Amino acid sequence: MAPVEPKLILLFSGKRKSGKDYVTDLILKRLGSENCCILRLSGPLKQQYAQEHGLDYSELLAASGYKETHRAAMIAWGEQRRRQDPGFFCRFATRGAQQPVWIVSDARRCSDLLWFQTEYPSQTRCVRVQASEETRGDRGWRFTAALKTYAPSPKQHLSAGIDDAESECGLDGEEFDWIITNEADAPALDKQLENILLLASHHNS
Ligand SMILES: Nc1ncnc2c1ncn2[C@@H]1O[C@H](COP(=O)(O)OP(=O)(O)O)[C@@H](O)[C@H]1O
Numbered sequence: 302m303a304p305v306e307p308k309l310i311l312l313f314s315g316k317r318k319s320g321k322d323y324v325t326d327l328i329l330k331r332l333g334s335e336n337c338c339i340l341r342l343s344g345p346l347k348q349q350y351a352q353e354h355g356l357d358y359s360e361l362l363a364a365s366g367y368k369e370t371h372r373a374a375m376i377a378w379g380e381q382r383r384r385q386d387p388g389f390f391c392r393f394a395t396r397g398a399q400q401p402v403w404i405v406s407d408a409r410r411c412s413d414l415l416w417f418q419t420e421y422p423s424q425t426r427c428v429r430v431q432a433s434e435e436t437r438g439d440r441g442w443r444f445t446a447a448l449k450t451y452a453p454s455p456k457q458h459l460s461a462g463i464d465d466a467e468s469e470c471g472l473d474g475e476e477f478d479w480i481i482t483n484e485a486d487a488p489a490l491d492k493q494l495e496n497i498l499l500l501a502s503h504h505n506s
């Protein structure tokens with residue numbers, strides 16, 4: 302299928318359990334799947350990682366203990382891949398997308414933003430989803446700090462952290478076009494998403 306030039310790309314980021322999937326699913330419902338699609342950078346990452354390590358791809362996609370067991374190693378492996386080719390997972394995830402509005406639900410690193418901003422400078426917008434640690438905890442999040450994994454040479458030591466590492470904190474200092482607060486006592490999500498939905502509906506086919 303011929304690649305289609307997107308009219309709008311919404312790059313979502315946020316900490317684990319901030320509600321990125323929940324918010325992006327809501328946008329998909331509002332815009333309709335003929336107008337927009339959700340793309341996940343972690344999809345191709347998990348696929349390739351499963352292939353190279355003899356793991357079950359569908360189990361890595363599920364919100365399961367299996368994924369959590371492999372998360373730190375997948376992060377380290379994904380970072381190595383990105384160092385060789387920063388656009389590797391972005392290109393893979395966007396391949397074949399046909400709708401005019403693309404929602405990337407899991408941008409995590411500056412290199413992810415940079416790739417889209419370079420490839421699609423006029424279409425790319427960044428959205429942050431935030432929630433308090435208390436709310437994220439109520440949704441099942443538990444802080445997981447760095448564990449040093451020692452390799453034969455000091456150069457190869459991996460810091461396999463999760464919540465205190467780039468996978469979760471890489472975009473902490475970034476500027477965003479919109480910040481969505483996904484908390485029970487925040488304004489309703491539909492209200493907070495009004496401007497994004499309006500912009501997206503101008504770009505529908
Ligand atoms: N506004 C909300 N109302 C109700 N449940 C929510 C809301 N936001 C998130 N959740 C729930 O919290 C959990 C974590 O949200 P999710 O979107 O998977 O987070 P993330 O993708 O950022 O890790 C999911 O079970 C989701 O259904």
Ligand SMILES: C[C@@](O)(CCOP(=O)(O)OP(=O)(O)O)CC(=O)O
Nearest residue numbers: 317343346372375376379407409468
């Ligand atoms: C190795 C990862 O891609 C795993 C991501 O898995 P999900 O996208 O399922 O993430 P959560 O919503 O945080 O559970 C993280 C990375 O640093 O690339």
